[in-house]
Amino acid sequence: xxxSLRRDLYAAAAAAAxxxxxxxxxxxxxxxxxxxxxxxxPLLASWGPHVGPGxxxxxxxxxxxxxxxxxxxxxxxxxxxxxxxWATATAWIVSLALIDGWQRGIAVRLTTRYEYLQVIxxxxxxxxxxxxxxxxxxxxxxxxxxxxxAGHPPAATLTFVLLDRIGLRGGGWAGMWCITVGATACVAxxxxxxxxxxxxxxxxxxxxxxxxxAAVWLGTSADAYFAAVAAWAxxxxxxxxxxxxxxxxxxxxxxxxxxxYLSYGLTLFALIGAAVLLLGRRRVREKPVLLVLxxxxxxxxxxxxxxxxxxWWEAYRLLVTRYYEGAGGVRPYGYxxxxxxxxTVLITxxxxxxxxxRAAAAxxRHRGKALTRPGSPHGxxxxxxxxxxxxxxxxALLTADLSGMxxxxxxxxxxxxxxxxxxxxxxLPRPRAWLxxxxxxxxxxxxxxxxxx
Numbered sequence: 345x346x347x348s349l350r351r352d353l354y355a356a357a358a359a360a361a362x363x364x365x366x367x368x369x370x371x372x373x374x375x376x377x378x379x380x381x382x383x384x385x386p387l388l389a390s391w392g393p394h395v396g397p398g399x400x401x402x403x404x405x406x407x408x409x410x411x412x413x414x415x416x417x418x419x420x421x422x423x424x425x426x427x428x429x430w431a432t433a434t435a436w437i438v439s440l441a442l443i444d445g446w447q448r449g450i451a452v453r454l455t456t457r458y459e460y461l462q463v464i465x466x467x468x469x470x471x472x473x474x475x476x477x478x479x480x481x482x483x484x485x486x487x488x489x490x491x492x493x494a495g496h497p498p499a500a501t502l503t504f505v506l507l508d509r510i511g512l513r514g515g516g517w518a519g520m521w522c523i524t525v526g527a528t529a530c531v532a533x534x535x536x537x538x539x540x541x542x543x544x545x546x547x548x549x550x551x552x553x554x555x556x557x558a559a560v561w562l563g564t565s566a567d568a569y570f571a572a573v574a575a576w577a578x579x580x581x582x583x584x585x586x587x588x589x590x591x592x593x594x595x596x597x598x599x600x601x602x603x604x605y606l607s608y609g610l611t612l613f614a615l616i617g618a619a620v621l622l623l624g625r626r627r628v629r630e631k632p633v634l635l636v637l638x639x640x641x642x643x644x645x646x647x648x649x650x651x652x653x654x655x656w657w658e659a660y661r662l663l664v665t666r667y668y669e670g671a672g673g674v675r676p677y678g679y680x681x682x683x684x685x686x687x688t689v690l691i692t693x694x695x696x697x698x699x700x701x702r703a704a705a706a707x708x709r710h711r712g713k714a715l716t717r718p719g720s721p722h723g724x725x726x727x728x729x730x731x732x733x734x735x736x737x738x739x740a741l742l743t744a745d746l747s748g749m750x751x752x753x754x755x756x757x758x759x760x761x762x763x764x765x766x767x768x769x770x771x772l773p774r775p776r777a778w779l780x781x782x783x784x785x786x787x788x789x790x791x792x793x794x795x796x797x
Contacts, residue, residue, distance in 0.1 A: 351705075352698035352772065359689045359697035366686035373679055381671045381752065386683040387690065388753050388796035395791060398442025398449070402790070405436045406555065406783035413551030414775045422543065425550060426531050433527040433554040441523070441563035443790045450519040453564040453797070458491040460504045460566065461518060467505040474498055475653030481662040483669045492566070494666060498654055499605035499645070500566060519564035526568025529763050530554050532575035537767050539582040540623050541730035545770045551779055552699075552769035557786040558691040561756045565797050567607075571760035574603045574613045578764075581617055584634055585624025593634040597641025605645050608660050609749065610760055612740040619736035623729055664749070672751055680751035687755045688741065691762050693785050695778035699768030700734065706771065707731035730767060737764030756797040 363386075370385025383390040409432065420428060441449035455461045466487075467473045480487055481494045488494065493501050504518050512521070530553040538546035562568040577599035584592035600617065603610045621628055628634055646656065667673070689697060710728035741761040744750045750757055772778050789795070 348702075349773075351701055355698045355701040356694040359694055362682070363686045363689050366683040369679065370683060373676065377676075379674050379676055380679070381675060382796075384793060386680075386686045386752070387755055387793065389793040390796075391792070392794040393792050394443070394794075396443040396445050396449070398439040398444075399791070401439035402436070402443060402787060405432065405439055406787060409436075409551055409555045410776055410779045410783055413555065413779060414548075417547045417550040422538075425547070426534060429534060429550050429554050430527050430531050433530045433559070434524055436554060437523050437527060437559045437563040437568075440559050440786060440790045441519075444794070446516075450523070450564050451514070451516040453515065454504070454518045454522070454566065455515040460490075460493055460501045461515060462490050463493050463501060464505055464508050467501065470502070470505070471652055474649065477654050478659045478662055481659060482666050491670075495663060496607050497605040497656060497659065498649070499602060500570070500607065503566075503569065503606075522566055522569045523563045525572045526562050526565075527572075529568070529572040529575040529760075532572065532579040533763055533767060535579040536575075536582040536620070536733070537730060537770075539579075539586045539588075540620065540733060542726040545726055545730050545767070548770035548775065549767040551775065552695060552782065553763070553766050555779055555782055555786075556691070556763070556766055557693050557782060557789060558759055558762055558766075560786055560790050560795060561691060561759060561797055565756050565759065567756050567759045570603070570606045570610060571763055573599055573606060574610050574760045575763065577603055577613065578616055578620060581620045581638070582624070584638075585620060585627045587627060590631055590634055590637060594637035594641040597638040598644050599641075600638075601642045601645035605649060605656070607760075608663065609744055609757065612743055613760070615740040615743070616733070616736045616764060619733055623732065667749060672749070675751040677748050677751060681745060681748075684745050684750060684752075684754045684758075688758060688762060688765075690785070690789065691755050691759065692765050693782040695769050695772060695782050696765050698778070699771050700738070700765065702771035703731040703734045703768040707735060727771065730770065734765060734768045737761055741765075753797070755795075 366386040367384075370380055370382070374380045374382065374385055382388045416428065417425060438450075443449065453459070477489075477498050479485060480489045482488060503521075507513075507517060507521060512518075530550075533553055534546050534550055537549055562571075577596050580592045580596035580599065584590060584596060596617075600613065603613055649656070706724070706727040710724040741758055744758065744761070745754075769775075769778065
């Protein structure tokens, strides 16, 4: 066994040990103090082995991707590969969701008392709802918003209001919107990796992006939709700084602005965007209009919501107050600050733990080459650039962790960040073995647990 393979296995074993420790310690804390507010720590889930209509399809997608994914990803024309990744990712997410059946797996996920569809009728007058939005955030306020509505800026809820207005009513349509749009996040990550680190690494990452354990929570969660918007903001910025149209920078800014009005926590995507600008700094110096367009696009969404009466900063301040009024004020920081990372292992898989180890080694070994010209098709410079991109995503995730505003449920909340850790798997040899591990983990999670999201 080679030294590098041993290091991969050590990293995977350490990640597995972290999950085991989080489960054992979490069960003890929950049993003795009842402060975690999760039934199967570190996940919001309960034990419940089951099979369902999606079982056969999920196994079929997994087997086909493990057997043929690396070869197909290497040989398909690029545009055909992007379509194939989106279609296969959608099939994987839907089949996993259908293990719980259509109703529980998709149709009712966004209709519970915590979710956005509960307040559709309160947005009959959208301008009035925006003006009064902050008045209903606190728990003791009159007609306080459900948890997810209060916990996000109003663009999140407005998405489902607009779906309802155009006739796509109910949880089924809302769920499928999140799945089909969310699956495009995989495509956006691939576009970014190709632009910044070359096509070879993007093709190696493709099977891992679509066959991710995160798919268990991508279907059905609004965070899948948020992940896609944020991912395309990064992808368009990567295209802009690698010689494509400067107008991509404006579109990127528009999506970054929308991202901030979908989720407060996703403002941390600024760290990933900064990494993209750093990697494309030569183009930015040559075309300073890129920054002008980026900032102009970024201002559009705030310019729409602020005059309408929604104060982002005031809403966030009230949300922090509400968070500590509820479970956020009870859940122990000392446990969740590391158990959240165990949740991340479960949504990204042991392959990603090994891939992150290789990414760290590549960044240390070739750190000077990370800032050479983006888009090189091969070589240590490409590896270093990919490693820097992954490191920025990891930094954003760790910042969210240390903030204390993400205590539990991060298997869902951190989906937008987690997808950017998966490209590190491009560094791994023997991709089929690692892919098989990813698939088995996802299938076990969805068949043995009744997940809360």
